[in-house]
Amino acid sequence: MMFTYYPGCSLHGTAREFGESLQGICKALEVELHELEDWNCCGASSGHALNEKLSIALAARNLIIAERDERDILVPCAACYHRMKVAHKTLQQGFDRTMGEHYSGRNHVVLAMDLFSDRDILARIAERVVKPLKDLRVVCYYGCLTVRPPDLTEVKDHEYPQHMERLMGQLGAEPLPWSYKTDCCGGGLSLSRPETTDRLIRTLYEGALEAGAEAFVVGCPLCQVNIEARQAEIVREMGKGFSLPAFYFTELIGLALAIKGAEGWLKRHMVDPIFLLRSKGLL
Amino acid sequence: MAQKKSQHEHVVVPDNAFAHRVRKKTGENVFQCYQCLKCSTGCPMAHAMDILPHQLIKEVQLGLREEVISSRTIWVCASCLTCSVRCPNKIDIARVMDGLRQMAHARKGRLGDELVPLFHETFLRSIRGRGRVYEIGMLMNYKFKTKQLFRDIGLGWRMFRKGKIRLLPSRVKKTKEIKDLFNKFRGV
Structure with a gap:
């Protein structure tokens, strides 16, 4: 499997x-990535x-460069993914006389979360899990643009998606x-307006606590940073003593496959998720 | 103008010219709205808005351009698309919000919020220069402009210690291509 990789x-x-x-x-998992030129x-x-x-x-320039190769484009960030999908569709409908007039749209824009919850790769992951994430109770948080709008994302159950839960189940974790x-x-x-967000x-x-979760699992950098960075103040205000870490789903796959370097990501x-993972014997 | 102010301060005479402009810009027909309120009840940012999404659509229908364009609503919309996917009569409300924001920003008048549009401008300027967003530089710039240099400073320090702040910006090689795009499409 081979992709053009757009990090963002x-x-x-x-x-x-x-x-x-x-x-x-x-x-x-033998997925070859070539960073977009x-x-x-x-x-x-x-x-x-x-x-x-x-x-x-702006998004189109990337898609046009990526057409030099015949590879689908892997995008990890949900916000980038959304803009690339919008541009992909607009270019195909005819955007501007001087930009993308020869755009064929043959390469697909693929969200990393979708790739790793796809059935084939789930089977590949299942074969290689060496350290199941036993007893790790998580809530899967999709946010907005990994699932909406469904005509672009092709996620059918966009109000209550389940694909990250399937991935977590495969890793041995307990998705709640x-x-x-x-x-x-x-x-x-x-x-710009933190007091509103x-x-x-x-x-x-509160929803995650109510569900009994020990951590969030996310697939978007904006969600992750918002959840982790803003929690300290919220927890202080509420008088509750602890924040919940938000893992990228990729980190949890890495832990379950016992890939070297995982501790470096988690730091x-x-x-800090290290105490939680140590207490579960996962680090 | 839809509003007649002379003797009846609050008389509104519907005028669909504005709705047609919105349709031309966004492709969305606001007259499809029958005020079911699904957009407003599901909106996560409703608490911060001065006009709720269904009211905003109604005002566009009536031609209350000034109310809509100078609202805070269009800037605090998070573009989460919840309203767009739930609208039973298929109005892409988030797209309408985008169109209205763009109109408001282009006309250079008073904006319904100061901080959000300033953030967007700073963000786009950061791309204009390097082709990529240099997070820390962009944020410092924004904080400087809004005179909030010390807000969230502790958070910034913690992020720095976690190696989340890159000290040297990353940039595209062909920055001229990016500048050309900005010039061609008249971006900030």
């Missing part, structure tokens, strides 16, 4: 552990707020039912 900006910064763990598990930011989510055409053009898996984390607004994170935190979390 946050995998070089705040979501480094997502990038590192994704590359680690791809290697172990000279990729640029997809413009999410400020681009489409201010300028429609520019927002398409809960009601907030496709609620919004506030996305980029957490930087803290409320959303609080709902997620980068704003909510």
Whole structure:
């Protein structure tokens, strides 16, 4: 299996552990990644707020470069994925006379979360699990753009998706039912209007506690950073003593496959997950 | 103009010109809305809005351009698409929000929120220069402009210690291509 890999900006910064763990598990599962030549930011989510055409053009430049090769494009970040899918569709419908006029659209844009919850790769993962994540009670958090809008994401059960739960089950973890898996984390607004988005994170935190979870599992860098970075204050306000870490699903695959370097990824979390994992004998 | 102010301060005379402009820009026909309120009841950001999504759509129908364009609602919408997928009459409300934000920003008048559009501008300028977002540089820039340099400083420090803040920016090789896109499509 071979992909053109579009990391996006946050995998070089705040979501480094997502990038590192994704590359680690791809290697172990024989998924070959070729980083997209000279990729640029997809413009999410400020681009489409201010300028429609520019927002398409920024994502489109990447898709047009990727057409030099005949490989599908693997995108880990949900926000990038959404913009790439929108641009992919717009280019095919005819966007601009000077941009993408020869775009064929033969390469698919694939979200990393979808790839790793696909049936074939699940079987491959199941064969290689050496350290099942026994007793790890998690809530799978999809957020918005990994599932919405369904005409772009092709996720049928977009109000109550189950594919991350299937992946977690395969890894031996215990995914818990809960009601907030496709609620919004506030996305980029957490930087400009944190007082309005803290409320959303609080709902997620309370929902996860109510479900009996020890951690979140996510597939989007924005969700992850919002959940982990904003929790400390919320927990303080509520007078509760602990925050819940938010794992990237790739990190948990890495742990279950006992890939070297996992501790390095986990050290980068704003909510330290190491104690929890040690107490379960998983590290 | 839809609003007649002379003797009756609150008389609204419907005028569909604005709705047609919105349709031309976004492809969405707001007249499909029959006010079921599903968008507003499911909206995670409703608590921060001055006009709820179903009210905003109604105001577009009536032609209350100024109310809509200068609302806070269009800026605190998180683009989560919950309303768009739940609308029983298939209006992509999030797309309408995008169109309205773009109109508001283009007209250079008073905006319903200051911080959010300023953030978007700072974000896009960061891309314009390097082709990629340099998170820490962009954030410092934003905090400087909003005179909030010390807000979240503890958080920033913790992120730095966790190696989440890259000190050297990453950039595309062909930055000129990016600048050309900005010039061509008139972005910030």
